[in-house]
Amino acid sequence: MNIYKNLIRPVLFRLPPETAHRMAICALRWGARPWGGVLRSVLTVKDEILKVTVGEGEDRLVFPNPVGLAAGFDKDAVALPALENFGFGFLEAGTLTPTGQPGNPPPRLFRFVKEEALVNRMGFNNAGADKVSERLARSPGKRIVSVPLGFNIGKMKETPLDRAAGDYVRCLEVLYDHADYFVVNVSSPNTPELRRLQEGASLAALLTAVREKADEWAGKRPARTRPRLLVKISPDENMEESVVESVLAARFDGIVATNTTRSRDGLTPPYPEEGGMSGRPLRHLSTDSLRRIHRFSKGRLLLIGSGGVFSAEDAYEKILAGASLVQIYTGWVYSGFTLVNRINRGLSDLLRRDGFSSVMQAVGRGV
Ligand SMILES: Cc1cc2nc3c(=O)[nH]c(=O)nc-3n(C[C@H](O)[C@H](O)[C@H](O)COP(=O)(O)O)c2cc1C
Numbered sequence: 265m266n267i268y269k270n271l272i273r274p275v276l277f278r279l280p281p282e283t284a285h286r287m288a289i290c291a292l293r294w295g296a297r298p299w300g301g302v303l304r305s306v307l308t309v310k311d312e313i314l315k316v317t318v319g320e321g322e323d324r325l326v327f328p329n330p331v332g333l334a335a336g337f338d339k340d341a342v343a344l345p346a347l348e349n350f351g352f353g354f355l356e357a358g359t360l361t362p363t364g365q366p367g368n369p370p371p372r373l374f375r376f377v378k379e380e381a382l383v384n385r386m387g388f389n390n391a392g393a394d395k396v397s398e399r400l401a402r403s404p405g406k407r408i409v410s411v412p413l414g415f416n417i418g419k420m421k422e423t424p425l426d427r428a429a430g431d432y433v434r435c436l437e438v439l440y441d442h443a444d445y446f447v448v449n450v451s452s453p454n455t456p457e458l459r460r461l462q463e464g465a466s467l468a469a470l471l472t473a474v475r476e477k478a479d480e481w482a483g484k485r486p487a488r489t490r491p492r493l494l495v496k497i498s499p500d501e502n503m504e505e506s507v508v509e510s511v512l513a514a515r516f517d518g519i520v521a522t523n524t525t526r527s528r529d530g531l532t533p534p535y536p537e538e539g540g541m542s543g544r545p546l547r548h549l550s551t552d553s554l555r556r557i558h559r560f561s562k563g564r565l566l567l568i569g570s571g572g573v574f575s576a577e578d579a580y581e582k583i584l585a586g587a588s589l590v591q592i593y594t595g596w597v598y599s600g601f602t603l604v605n606r607i608n609r610g611l612s613d614l615l616r617r618d619g620f621s622s623v624m625q626a627v628g629r630g631v
Contacts (some may be wrong), residue, residue, distance in 0.1 A: 265398070269306065272623025273281045281373040281382070293341040304394040307601070309608035313615050316588050316623050318492070318517075323444055325444055325492065327589060329353035330623050331579060334570050334591035335416035335496070336384075341400070341408075348409045351604040356591065357396070358416030361448050362434040363386065364392035365420055368454065372539070376531055380574065380598045383548070385539030385590075387454045388418050397438040400604065409536040412444040421455055424470065428461060429473040430461050436474060440481055443491040448474060448516075451498035451523035453540040459498055464506045471514035472519055491523055492566065496520035497557075499549040499571065508560040518566030519538060520591070521557050522550040542596035547572025551585050558586025559627050567627075574599060576610020583611075583623060584630025 276284040314329040332354035333347055342355035348355060367389025374383045393415075400408065407413075417435035419428040432448055438445070448471065450461040461470055474493065482490050497507055499522040511519060524540025531545060550571025557567060569582030570591040579590045596603055609624075620626045 265570050266600070266602075267603065273598075273600065275379065277375065278409040278611050280371070281375050289338065291342050292346040297594065300346060304349040304351070307605045309351060309605055309612070311608070311612045313612050313620075313622055314608055316353070318588070318627060319359060323408065323490070324507050327353045330583070330587075330589045330611070331604050331607050332356060332414075332568070332589055332591045333596070334413075334593040335449070335537065336358055336386070337593055337596070341387070341396050341415075344409050344413065348376070348411055350601050351608060351610075353413060354412040354414065354444075354589065356414040356416055356447065358414075358447070359388050360393040360396055360415060360435055360439070361388055361418050361420045362393055362431050362438075363420070364390060364395060374539070376535070376543075377598075379531055379545055380545070381531060381541055381543035381593070382594050382597065383528075383536055383541050384540045385430070385536070386453045387421065388452065393417065393435040397442065400439075400442045408442075413442065414445040414447055415439045415443045416447040416449050416496075418449045418452065418455065419458065425457055425460060432470065432474050433477045436477060437481070440478075440491065445492040445517070446474075446478075446492060447520055448493070448495045449523070450527065451496050453498070453500075453524060453526050454538075459501065462497060462501060462503055462507060464503075464510065467507060468510040468513060469494070471510055471516055472567055475514045492517040494518040494520055494566065494568065495555070496570075497522055498523050499504070499525050499546070499553045504553060504556040505560050506564070511565060512561070517566075518563075518568065520568040520570055521554040521556055521587075522546075522571050524571075525549055543598070544572050544574060546594075547574075547578060551582055554582060554587055557586040561586075563628060570583055573607070574603075576607045576614055579607050580614045580626075581609055583626050583628070584628070586628040588624065588627050 316327040318325045335356045368387035419431040493516045524542045567587045568589045569587030574595040
C-alpha cells in the first residue's frame with residue numbers, strides 16, 4: 265500500500281493547497297527531525313552510477329544523485345536539513361528577493377488532481393535574502409546540508425526592470441558564502457514583466473552584471489567552492505537560441521529548463537487565467553525546450569531539467585534530452601516522500617539496461 269497516496273495525501277488535500285504546504289513545511293521542520301537518520305538511510309539510494317560530477321579537479325562539484333528539489337518548495341530555506349533526508353541529490357531554496365515581500369493575495373495556489381498539475385501565482389512571497397543569510401550566518405563555516413545547495417534569486421515586485429540587476433547582485437552578495445550554485449530567475453510568470461529580462465540585450469546585460477560581481481567576490485572563497493551561476497528560463501517564449509548565446513557570453517555555467525508555463529493545455533476548465541502551470545501537463549513542453557537548449561549549447565553548459573518529472577522514465581527522458589540533473593516539485597506533492605528513492609532506483613536500472621556506466625554518459629544521447 266502506498267502510505268502517502270492512501271493515507272497522508274487525502275488528509276492534506278482536504279486543506280486549501282497553501283495551508284497544506286505550510287503544514288508540510290512545519291512537519292518537515294519539526295516532525296522529521298527525530299526520524300531524520302532513519303529516513304535518510306532508508307530513502308537515500310547509494311549507487312556510483314547515479315553520481316554526477318560537474319567540473320574537474322579542485323573545482324569540481326559532486327552530486328550524489330541527479331534528482332533535486334526544485335525552487336519554490338522551501339523558499340526561505342527553513343526545512344533543508346529535513347528535506348535532504350528524503351534522498352535528494354541537491355536542494356534549491358528560493359526564490360529569494362533582497363528583502364522580504366508578501367507576494368500576491370491569496371488564493372494563489374490551485375490543485376488539479378486528475379491532471380496531477382498545479383497552477384500557482386505566488387509572486388515571490390519570501391522572507392528576504394537578508395533575513396535568510398542572517399540566519400545561516402549564525403552557524404559560520406557550517407554547511408546546513410551535505411548535498412549541493414542552490415539559491416534561486418529574483419527581483420522585488422516594485423523594482424523597475426532597468427534596475428533589476430541591482431536586486432540580483434544584492435542577493436548574490438548576501439548569500440554568496442552559503443551557495444554551491446545560484447539560479448537567476450527571469451522566468452516566473454507571476455512578477456509583472458519579469459520574463460522580459462529573458463530578451464537578448466536585457467539578458468546579456470543582466471547576466472554580465474551578475475558575472476562581474478561574482479568575479480569580484482571570487483577571491484573571498486577558494487576556487488573549489490566558488491558558486492556556479494545558472495539562469496532559469498520559461499518554456500513559453502521560444503527564446504532558447506538567444507538565451508544560450510547570452511549565457512555563454514556572460515560565462516554562466518548553465519540553464520534550468522524550465523519554469524512553469526502560462527499555457528493551460530491539458531487542464532480541464534475552469535482554471536485560473538493568471539499563474540504558472542506545473543506538473544504532468546508541463547512535461548513535454550519543458551523537455552522540448554531543454555532539447556533545444558542542448559542542441560544550441562552543444563554540451564558546453566550544465567543543464568537542469570525541471571517540469572513534470574513523476575517517474576524514473578520521466579527523469580531519464582530529460583537526461584537523454586540533455587540534462588545532467590533534474591528537479592521535482594509537483595511530482596512530490598502528488599506522489600509523496602518516497603518518490604526520489606523510486607526515481608533513483610529506476611534510473612540506475614534504466615542506465616544499466618542501456619549499457620551506460622554513469623548518468624553523464626547518457627546526457628543528450630536521445631537527441
Ligand atoms: C507552488 C509553486 C511555487 C514555485 N515557486 C518557484 C519559485 O519561487 N522560483 C522558481 O524558480 N520556481 C518556482 N516554481 C517552479 C518550480 O521550481 C518548477 O520549475 C516547476 O514547478 C516545474 O516543475 P514540476 O512540474 O516538477 O513542479 C514553483 C512551483 C510551484 C508549484
